[in-house]
Amino acid sequence: MDYLSPVSVEEATTMLSQTPDARVFAGATDVIPQLRAGRPEPQALVDLKGIERLMALSQSDGSWTIGAAVPTVRLTESAELRAEFPGLVEAVGLIGSDQIQSRCSLGGNLCNASPAADSVPAMIVNGMRAVVASGSGTRTVPVADIVTGPGSTSLAQGEFVVEFELDRPPANTGDAYLRMTPRTEMDIAIVGASARLTLDDGVCTAATIALGAVAPTAVRVPDAEAALVGRPIDDEALAAVAAAASEACNPIDDKRGTIAYRRQVAGVLARRAVATAAERASGRETGEHRDGASQ
Amino acid sequence: MTRTHITCTINGDEVEFLCDQDETLLDALRDEVGLTGVKEGCGTGDCGACSVLLDGRVTCACLVFAPEVDGTTMVTVEGLAEAGQLHPLQQCFLEGAALQCGVCTPGFLVAAKALLDRNPDPTETEVRYALAGNLCRCTGYDKIIRAVLDAAADMQTATNGGSTAATTA
Ligand SMILES: Cc1cc2nc3c(=O)[nH]c(=O)nc-3n(C[C@H](O)[C@H](O)[C@H](O)COP(=O)(O)OP(=O)(O)OC[C@H]3O[C@@H](n4cnc5c(N)ncnc54)[C@H](O)[C@@H]3O)c2cc1C
Ligand code: FES
Ligand code: FES
Numbered sequence: 114m115d116y117l118s119p120v121s122v123e124e125a126t127t128m129l130s131q132t133p134d135a136r137v138f139a140g141a142t143d144v145i146p147q148l149r150a151g152r153p154e155p156q157a158l159v160d161l162k163g164i165e166r167l168m169a170l171s172q173s174d175g176s177w178t179i180g181a182a183v184p185t186v187r188l189t190e191s192a193e194l195r196a197e198f199p200g201l202v203e204a205v206g207l208i209g210s211d212q213i214q215s216r217c218s219l220g221g222n223l224c225n226a227s228p229a230a231d232s233v234p235a236m237i238v239n240g241m242r243a244v245v246a247s248g249s250g251t252r253t254v255p256v257a258d259i260v261t262g263p264g265s266t267s268l269a270q271g272e273f274v275v276e277f278e279l280d281r282p283p284a285n286t287g288d289a290y291l292r293m294t295p296r297t298e299m300d301i302a303i304v305g306a307s308a309r310l311t312l313d314d315g316v317c318t319a320a321t322i323a324l325g326a327v328a329p330t331a332v333r334v335p336d337a338e339a340a341l342v343g344r345p346i347d348d349e350a351l352a353a354v355a356a357a358a359s360e361a362c363n364p365i366d367d368k369r370g371t372i373a374y375r376r377q378v379a380g381v382l383a384r385r386a387v388a389t390a391a392e393r394a395s396g397r398e399t400g401e402h403r404d405g406a407s408q
Numbered sequence: 409m410t411r412t413h414i415t416c417t418i419n420g421d422e423v424e425f426l427c428d429q430d431e432t433l434l435d436a437l438r439d440e441v442g443l444t445g446v447k448e449g450c451g452t453g454d455c456g457a458c459s460v461l462l463d464g465r466v467t468c469a470c471l472v473f474a475p476e477v478d479g480t481t482m483v484t485v486e487g488l489a490e491a492g493q494l495h496p497l498q499q500c501f502l503e504g505a506a507l508q509c510g511v512c513t514p515g516f517l518v519a520a521k522a523l524l525d526r527n528p529d530p531t532e533t534e535v536r537y538a539l540a541g542n543l544c545r546c547t548g549y550d551k552i553i554r555a556v557l558d559a560a561a562d563m564q565t566a567t568n569g570g571s572t573a574a575t576t577a
Contacts, residue, residue: 114429115429116430116476118475141471145432145471146452150452154430158473186465210453210540211466211519211523211538211540212459212466212467213468216468299541
């Protein structure tokens with residue numbers, strides 16, 4: 114296995130076209146355990162961290178640009194990003210340990226295509242887009258369109274994610290992410306739920322809700338979103354969110370949770386995530402959310 | 409396979425070594441550089457026994473490819489003691505009996521140093537979260553957490569007394 118370290122997007126796409134059996138990596142926190150578990154070795158490993166654009170984190174008037182290989186510790190350390198997207202930052206802050214977060218990236222969390230990847234529901238509710246490079250240039254794709262099933266993506270051979278685009282939120286907008294794990298730290302989500310709301314005088318004007326770990330890919334929950342838009346966030350609306358979230362699940366039975374348990378927890382977490390996002394949107398965060406982040 | 413030549417700084421010294429392209433940093437530190445303080449517990453990022461500071465960030469050496477560290481600066485457990493003086497963390501682990509077999513200890517010490525470098529006065533909860541990536545199968549965690557809190561307190565006293573007990577990497 115060769116180790117290759119390109120310093121530009123163009124050099125990387127050339128390497129990938131010359132070595133069809135090459136695999137890109139960023140933090141290698143999924144790649145190395147998979148190789149150890151017996152996944153076939155690629156001919157070459159292409160380290161994306163030497164490319165400046167993939168390691169850049171910047172903001173402009175209208176949007177944030179997050180390099181696909183930026184270690185997530187840089188996102189959790191950014192007070193500005195946390196102020197605008199507390200839910201996205203709490204999602205990446207739940208990945209692994211400090212040791213893992215020194216290395217792991219949004220690009221790796223997305224493209225590893227685990228149904229339980231913590232950042233993905235939060236990226237989806239915030240409408241993030243992936244800038245994807247190949248030998249023929251770049252294209253911009255909604256994050257929601259990248260993962261097609263467990264371990265598979267819509268990226269063609271030789272394509273990789275360069276960076277993510279994240280529009281600054283409108284006024285009175287809040288997001289949240291909650292997950293359920295048996296252990297507080299260092300565990301994989303049984304259910305993850307993310308919500309983002311915009312309020313106008315207490316009435317919801319926009320809502321996005323996405324669930325992780327309850328279907329082959331992260332899923333949006335349009336029925337729950339429709340139950341919120343045009344209404345105040347009251348008990349009735351929250352009950353409708355919970356029912357729609359449970360209904361949207363297509364989970365598996367495994368040692369960590371049964372289908373019935375996952376469905377019920379998905380409803381509860383979606384409801385709580387909406388409530389927290391609403392508090393944040395109205396600037397009335399109670400701070401109770403932290404304790405419920407994982408239990 | 410051709411071996412790759414690496415130049416880096418480890419515990420303040422410039423170090424050169426040869427490694428295979430698919431070798432992990434953990435194997436290279438132990439087998440090529442001879443720094444055997446770094447331990448392999450799992451090889452998959454779960455136990456933290458292989459923790460090192462890589463450019464100031466706590467990292468599992470088992471999840472890094474050795475060729476990646478060319479040009480970087482690292483600290484391993486061997487770099488904590490200075491001029492024959494144990495680091496306050498090491499002293500407090502000894503005094504508090506925060507180890508039994510000791511396999512996990514280098515990783516705990518390095519992860520705890522990373523915490524104290526950025527947060528010299530952590531709460532117990534902060535210590536527990538910061539060390540969640542380190543597993544110990546013999547001692548139990550209470551003595552380890554207490555040793556880290558004691559070291560933080562000692563270092564605060566030493567700093568306030570005018571001398572610096574620890575330097576940052
Ligand atoms: C101990 C431990 C705990 C963990 N805990 C969690 C957790 O709580 N939650 C969670 O979601 N995950 C967890 N993970 C999984 C992993 O850390 C995350 O998925 C991480 O975000 C992967 O990022 P990476 O940069 O290390 O990916 P890598 O291992 O570098 O890559 C992962 C995959 O994505 C591909 N890839 C990487 N970058 C790109 C790119 N820019 N474009 C296209 N493809 C790319 C690679 O080819 C590979 O297939 C854990 C892992 C470990 C070892
Ligand atoms: S050996 Fe690296 S984390 Fe266990
Ligand atoms: S002292 Fe034996 S593993 Fe911790």
